[in-house]
Amino acid sequence: xxxxxxxxxxxxxxxxxxxxxxxxxSQTHPRMNSDFEVGANYQGYYQRWNDGDRQFKLRQTLAKSxxxxxxxxxxxxxxxxxxxxxxxxxxxxxxxYGNIPVVRRMLEELPELNVNxxxxxxxxxxxxxxxxxxxxxxxxxxxxxxxxxxxxALLLAISKGYVRIVEAILGHQAFAxxxxxTDSPGQAGTPDDFFAYDEDGTRFxxxxxxxxxxxxxxxxxxxxxxxxxxxxxxxxxxYFCKCSTCSHHQRHDSFSHSRSRINAYKGLAxxxxxxxxxxxxxxxxxELSNELAxxxxxxxxxKNDYKKLSMQCKDFVVGLLDLCRNTEEVEAILNGxxxxxxxxxxxxxxxxxRLKLAIKYxxxxxVAHPNCQQQLLSIWYENLSGLRQQTTAVKLLVVLGVAVGxxxxxxxxxxxxxxxxxxxxxxxxxxxxxxxxSFTIFLGLLVMNAADRFEGTSLLPNxxxxxxxxxxxxxxxxxxTWMEMLIIAWVVGMIWAECKEIWSQGxxxxxxxxxxxxxxxxxxxxxxxxIARFMAFWHAYTAQSYVDKRYTDLSNITxxxxxxxxxxxxxxxxxxxxxxxxxxxxxxxxVLSFSxxxxxxxxxxxxxxxxxxxxxxxxxxxxxxVIFIMVFVAFMIGMFNLYxxxxxxxxxxxxxxxxxxxxxxxxxIFGLSEVxxxxxxxxxxxxxxxxxxxxxxxxxxMVIVLLNMLIAMINSSFQExxxxxxxxxxxxxxxxxxxxFEEGGTLPVPFNLVPSPKxxxxxxxxxxxxxxxxxxxxxxxLKDDIELNELSKQKSVSGRLSPQxxxxxxxxxxxxxxxxxxxxxxxxxDEVNEGELKEIKQDISSLRYELLEEKSRQTEExxxxxxxxxxxxxxxxxx
Numbered sequence: 001x002x003x004x005x006x007x008x009x010x011x012x013x014x015x016x017x018x019x020x021x022x023x024x025x026s027q028t029h030p031r032m033n034s035d036f037e038v039g040a041n042y043q044g045y046y047q048r049w050n051d052g053d054r055q056f057k058l059r060q061t062l063a064k065s066x067x068x069x070x071x072x073x074x075x076x077x078x079x080x081x082x083x084x085x086x087x088x089x090x091x092x093x094x095x096x097y098g099n100i101p102v103v104r105r106m107l108e109e110l111p112e113l114n115v116n117x118x119x120x121x122x123x124x125x126x127x128x129x130x131x132x133x134x135x136x137x138x139x140x141x142x143x144x145x146x147x148x149x150x151x152x153a154l155l156l157a158i159s160k161g162y163v164r165i166v167e168a169i170l171g172h173q174a175f176a177x178x179x180x181x182t183d184s185p186g187q188a189g190t191p192d193d194f195f196a197y198d199e200d201g202t203r204f205x206x207x208x209x210x211x212x213x214x215x216x217x218x219x220x221x222x223x224x225x226x227x228x229x230x231x232x233x234x235x236x237x238x239y240f241c242k243c244s245t246c247s248h249h250q251r252h253d254s255f256s257h258s259r260s261r262i263n264a265y266k267g268l269a270x271x272x273x274x275x276x277x278x279x280x281x282x283x284x285x286x287e288l289s290n291e292l293a294x295x296x297x298x299x300x301x302x303k304n305d306y307k308k309l310s311m312q313c314k315d316f317v318v319g320l321l322d323l324c325r326n327t328e329e330v331e332a333i334l335n336g337x338x339x340x341x342x343x344x345x346x347x348x349x350x351x352x353x354r355l356k357l358a359i360k361y362x363x364x365x366x367v368a369h370p371n372c373q374q375q376l377l378s379i380w381y382e383n384l385s386g387l388r389q390q391t392t393a394v395k396l397l398v399v400l401g402v403a404v405g406x407x408x409x410x411x412x413x414x415x416x417x418x419x420x421x422x423x424x425x426x427x428x429x430x431x432x433x434x435x436x437x438s439f440t441i442f443l444g445l446l447v448m449n450a451a452d453r454f455e456g457t458s459l460l461p462n463x464x465x466x467x468x469x470x471x472x473x474x475x476x477x478x479x480x481t482w483m484e485m486l487i488i489a490w491v492v493g494m495i496w497a498e499c500k501e502i503w504s505q506g507x508x509x510x511x512x513x514x515x516x517x518x519x520x521x522x523x524x525x526x527x528x529x530x531i532a533r534f535m536a537f538w539h540a541y542t543a544q545s546y547v548d549k550r551y552t553d554l555s556n557i558t559x560x561x562x563x564x565x566x567x568x569x570x571x572x573x574x575x576x577x578x579x580x581x582x583x584x585x586x587x588x589x590x591v592l593s594f595s596x597x598x599x600x601x602x603x604x605x606x607x608x609x610x611x612x613x614x615x616x617x618x619x620x621x622x623x624x625x626v627i628f629i630m631v632f633v634a635f636m637i638g639m640f641n642l643y644x645x646x647x648x649x650x651x652x653x654x655x656x657x658x659x660x661x662x663x664x665x666x667x668x669i670f671g672l673s674e675v676x677x678x679x680x681x682x683x684x685x686x687x688x689x690x691x692x693x694x695x696x697x698x699x700x701x702m703v704i705v706l707l708n709m710l711i712a713m714i715n716s717s718f719q720e721x722x723x724x725x726x727x728x729x730x731x732x733x734x735x736x737x738x739x740x741f742e743e744g745g746t747l748p749v750p751f752n753l754v755p756s757p758k759x760x761x762x763x764x765x766x767x768x769x770x771x772x773x774x775x776x777x778x779x780x781x782l783k784d785d786i787e788l789n790e791l792s793k794q795k796s797v798s799g800r801l802s803p804q805x806x807x808x809x810x811x812x813x814x815x816x817x818x819x820x821x822x823x824x825x826x827x828x829x830d831e832v833n834e835g836e837l838k839e840i841k842q843d844i845s846s847l848r849y850e851l852l853e854e855k856s857r858q859t860e861e862x863x864x865x866x867x868x869x870x871x872x873x874x875x876x877x878x879x
Contacts, residue, residue, distance in 0.1 A: 084117060084119075087106070087110065087113065088113070088114060088117040090102070090106075091103070091106055091113060091115075091117070091125060092117065092118075092119050092124075092125055092128060094106070094137075095125035095126075095128045095129045095134070095137050095141070096125075096128040096129070096131075096132060097132070098129070098132060098134035098136075098137055099137075100134075100136045100137055100140070100850060100853075101850065101852075101853035102853075103125075103137050103140055103141075104140055107140060107141075107143075107144065115141060115144050115147060116146075116147065116148040116149070124148060124149055125137075125141055126138065126141045126142070126147060126149060126150070126153045127149060127152055127153050127156060129141060130153045130156050130157045130160075130162065130165055130169075131156055131160070133160070133162050133165065135162075135164050135165055135168065138153075138165050138168055138169070139168050142168060142169065142171075142172050147172075150169060150172055150174050150175075151180065152203075153169055154166065154169045154170070154210055155203070155204050155208065155210060155213055156203070157169060158210055158213045158214045158217065158219065158222055159203075159204075159213060159217060161217060161219050161222070163219075163221050163222055163225075166222050166225065167225060170225065170226075170229060175229070178229065178230045178231075181209070181210055181211065181226060181229055181230065181231040182209055182211075182231060182232070182234075205259065205260070205263060206256070206260075207256075207259070207260035207263055207264070208263060209231070209233075210226055210231060211223065211226045211227070211231040211232065211233055211267065211273075212233055212263060212264065212266070212267035214226055214272070215233065215266070215267035215268075215270035215272055215273040216263075216266055216267060216270065218270060218271065218272050218823070219272060220272045220275075220276065220820050220823065220824065223270075223272045223273055223276050223277075224276050227276055227277055232277070233264060233267045233268055233273060233277075234264065235264070235268065236260075236261040236264045236265065239261075239295065239298050239299060258299065258301070258302060262302055262305050262306075265288075265292060265295075265306070265309055266309060268288060269288055269289075269292065269309040269310075269312050269313050270312075271312070271316045271319070271819070271823065274288075274313070274316055275316075275816045275819055275820060276816070279809065279812075280336070280337075280812070281316075281320070281812065281816065282317060282320065282333055282336070282354055282812070283336065283354065283357075285313045285314075285316050285317045286313075286317060286354065286357045286358060286361060286363070287357075288310075288313050289310045289311075289313035289314050289317075289361060289363070290310075290360075290361040292306045292307075292309045292310035292313065293306070293307070293310045293361070296310065314363050314365065314366065315365075317358070317363060317366050318363075318365050318366050318369060319819055319822075320333060320815050320816075320819055321333055321366060321369050321371050321372060322369065322371070323815055323818045323819060323822070324371050324815070327375070328811065329811050329814075329815065330371045330372070330374075330375050331350060331375065332807075332808050332811040332812065333354060333815075334350065334352050334354050334355045334372065334375060335350050335351050335352055335353060335354060335355075336351075336353045336354050336808070337806070337808040349379065349382070349741065349743070350379065352379075352738070352741065355367070355372065355376075355734075355738070356738070359731075359734065359735055359738060362731075364727050364728065364731040365727060367730065367731045367734045368726065368727040368730035368731050368734070372734075373730055373734070376734055376737055376738075379428060379737075379741060380428050380429055380737050381427070381428075381429050382427040382428060382429070383423055383424045383426075383427045384424065384427055384429055384430070387429070398433070399433050399436075399437070402430060402433045402434055402437055403433070403437035403440065403441075406434060406437055406438065406441075406748070406751075407751075409421070409425060409434070410434075410747055410748070410751040412425075413425045413746060413747060413756075414747065414751070414754065414756045414757075415757075417746075417756065417758050425746055426743075426746050428737060428740040428741055429740075431740045431745070431746055432600075432603070432736075432737075432740045434746075434747075434748045435740075435748045435749075436600055437748070438490075438748035438749050438750075438751075439596070439748075439749075441490075442487070442490045442593070442749070443593060443594060443597075445483060445486050445487050445490065446487065446590050446593060446594075448483060449481070449483045449484060449487065461569060461570040461571045462569045462570075462571050463569055464567065464568070464569050469552065469553040469554060469555060470547055470548060470551055470552050470553060470554055471544070472540060472543055472544050472547060472554075472563075472566045472567055473566065473567050473568070473569070474536070474539075474540035474543070474566040474567075474579075475540050475541070475544050475566075477579065478533065478536045478537035478540045478541075478579060479537055480533070480537070488530060489750045489753070490749050490750050491523060491526045491527070491530070492750070492753065493749030493750035493751075493752055493753050494519070494523055494749050495523050495527070496752060496753060497745065497749060497752060498516075498519055498520065498523065500744070500745065501516070501745075504742070504744075514615070515596075515599050518592065518595070518596060518599075519596070521592060522589055522592040522593055522596065525585050525586075525588050525589040525592065526585075526586070526589045528585050529581075529582045529583075529585035529586040529589060530582070532578040532579070532581045532582035532585065533578070533579065533582035533586075535578040536577065536578035536579035536582060539566070539578070540566050543562070543563045543565075543566045544566075546563055547559070547563065554567070598611050598614065598615075599736075600736070602729065602732035602733045602735070602736045603733060603736060605729060608728075608729040608732055608733060609721055609722065609725040609728060609729050611732070612721050612728050612729065612732055613717065613718045613721045613722075616717040616718070616720075616721060617714050617717060617718070619717075620710070620713040620714055620717055621710070623713070624706070624709070624710045624713060627706065628702075628706060631698075631701055631702065631706065632665060632666075632702075635665055635694065635697075635698045636658070636661045636662055636665050637658075637661075638694060639655040639661050639664075639665070639691070639694060639695070639698075640655055640656075640657070640658055640661040642655065642687060642690060642691055642694070643655035643656055643661075643678075643680075643687075643691065644656060644657070646680055646682075646684075646687075649680060649681050649682055650677075650679065650680055650681060651676045651677075651679050651681065652674075652676065652677060654673070654677035654678075655677065655678075655691075664677055665698065668695075668698070668699060668702070669702055669703065669707070675695075677695070678691035678692055678695050
């Protein structure tokens with residue numbers, strides 16, 4: 001800006017103060033004497049300029065020389081700038097400020113002019129012209145042979161978004177070799193003069209290629225041009241790759257290697273590159289977002305960079321979904337290729353393959369988007385579209401009716417699964433209601449199983465009862481009741497449902513879901529409890545068989561201890577008795593069963609966010625437990641070492657054993673331990689004072705510091721969920737709904753244990769497919785080969801006859817066009833910035849030079865006309 005103002009001010013000076021002779025100029029700048037001597041061959045060129053133009057150019061040269069003198073030590077960047085001649089300085093000046101006439105005449109009339117000369121910053125005329133967006137000057141320079149730094153100029157034009165200049169540079173013969181677009185300044189084999197300016201990474205990193213830079217700058221049109229030229233971004237190798245190239249880069253410069261990976265991923269994650277380089281941009285963005293999220297946890301040094309890029313990919317997918325205008329476009333995004341999904345859909349229900357990936361990769365904004373939620377809602381109320389508009393009271397009546405009539409509905413579906421009622425039962429909503437009703441009945445059975453003890457048991461721990469004189473007491477307590485048999489049936493049904501889920505999802509996917517782990521733990525504890533109960537019953541039954549063979553009345557009979565044990569009251573049972581273990585495990589399983597109610601809470605808008613906050617709180621508690629256990633164990637062992645020698649010499653047994661130390665410190669957290677726990681009876685004050693100090697420090701650390709830290713963590717997690725409660729709830733609800741979209745699993749527990757005719761037929765068909773006879777197998781192979789050959793021929797013929805894209809590709813093309821147009825409109829709607837003002841000034845400057853050239857040309861023509869008129873008048877006077 002200072003240079004340009006100097007030129008403008010020089011033009012506004014009076015002619016008297018702006019005329020300088022060449023001798024004065026050479027005296028002021030001695031270095032220019034040699035320049036004029038070297039330029040003696042160009043004397044004719046200078047003589048053709050008129051006096052006004054000559055004076056202007058001398059003033060401009062003087063201003064330039066003064067600016068260079070003021071820069072002083074800036075010449076340290078490039079020592080070659082000291083050798084610039086006056087002609088070269090004027091050439092660079094004209095290229096920088098867009099003086100098209102001067103540049104054209106110098107290129108045409110000075111064949112020995114060095115077009116690759118550079119200024120004090122090492123920039124040649126091409127770079128200066130590109131930096132100032134002088135398209136005409138750039139085109140003139142590109143016509144010269146042996147032009148250097150074309151790659152630098154291309155990168156510079158891309159970084160500034162000059163599309164027309166990029167097209168002009170790409171039209172140069174240097175880019176006839178397609179590898180020039182894939183090479184970066186730091187790659188071997190690149191000519192020295194192609195990226196000479198950025199050989200030291202002055203403006204761009206060594207690993208930056210034109211397509212990567214265009215993607216970084218979100219220049220859609222330039223990315224499209226480069227892609228048509230064959231440019232592509234090479235995907236980085238795996239982080240743990242041990243190939244020779246990666247190993248060399250890791251040893252040579254690991255930081256540069258990591259930065260090059262990030263730059264490549266920045267290009268791949270750019271909306272411009274995602275939208276223009278992929279046939280399926282939705283799938284590419286989903287997979288790339290997950291890959292970047294994984295890298296954020298692997299390369300923790302650049303975690304924020306990778307997380308930002310992952311979020312950029314997610315925002316791109318959400319942006320495409322936001323541009324959908326009808327149901328077909330939404331289905332195309334959620335299902336992927338609609339033509340392929342139609343063959344894999346069952347019962348006409350969409351496959352929702354892309355939505356599965358979005359849920360798996362936790363694209364919460366995508367799943368919670370209104371367009372996606374509306375599509376899910378229509379599937380949720382499949383075959384019950386009228387229920388969607390009903391009030392909550394009507395929906396509750398439907399739920400109650402399904403719960404009451406569940407056995408009848410299950411029987412109808414078992415007999416006629418393809419009937420109208422069977423199709424309604426297969427709908428996700430009724431399937432959810434049926435399973436929820438089944439689980440509610442299961443919880444009711446757990447409650448009713450203990451109904452006889454609600455007001456206290458009639459059989460006290462020290463009492464025994466029997467129905468006949470020879471019956472052992474344990475034969476009254478170990479057999480399963482009819483209520484417990486129903487509970488076992490429900491548990492077996494849930495185990496069968498979990499086995500089917502593991503088979504369909506795979507063990508890895510199954511274990512990644514926390515609710516599946518809860519179900520697995522609950523069922524495992526139930527099974528262990530029932531096995532222990534059965535062992536207790538079997539032992540009691542064996543003892544009863546022994547008694548029945550020998551005695552009819554056990555009054556006044558002394559039995560062996562292993563038999564007598566089963567006559568004893570509960571207070572005399574061994575701690576390891578299988579029945580006691582069974583009862584303890586059963587109690588834990590009941591607690592876990594009721595906690596599973598939280599699984600269905602996301603179905604409600606009010607309870608959903610609370611359930612999500614509860615889950616996040618559990619995660620915080622697990623993190624907190626690491627520090628808590630470290631502090632707790634430290635004080636527990638320390639206090640035990642201090643008081644273990646004083647067993648019986650204290651007011652209580654606190655800290656005298658490891659167990660007592662654990663109990664005392666644990667209940668001290670809740671204020672249930674006494675201070676006298678550290679007092680010693682025999683007056684060892686030093687030990688007692690140490691105990692006071694340690695016990696006080698423990699209470700301060702645990703109660704004041706750690707517990708408040710836990711409360712702060714829980715509050716932070718709750719506030720985070722609350723700030724984005726709508727998105728979190730809709731995402732959790734979508735996960736719940738999606739579990740009921742899958743085909744199968746219509747019959748709830750325990751009705752799923754009864755094999756339906758449909759399942760029997762399917763099993764027979766699968767067995768027949770897996771166990772064919774050798775002859776049928778050979779015929780089947782031949783038939784498959786013939787069908788495959790015919791299909792391949794049809795595809796090849798159809799590919800030659802109809803190369804048109806399918807419906808899915810057309811939809812994606814429309815969405816990408818809308819996305820690009822929206823991005824360009826958003827960019828154009830920004831306020832005029834300093835760069836745009838600079839462009840306006842440069843255009844004015846170029847126009848000014850053109851007007852001066854036109855004025856000079858017209859002045860010469862006028863002088864020529866006057867000269868001819870004078871000659872004609874002279875001739876007429878002579879005649």
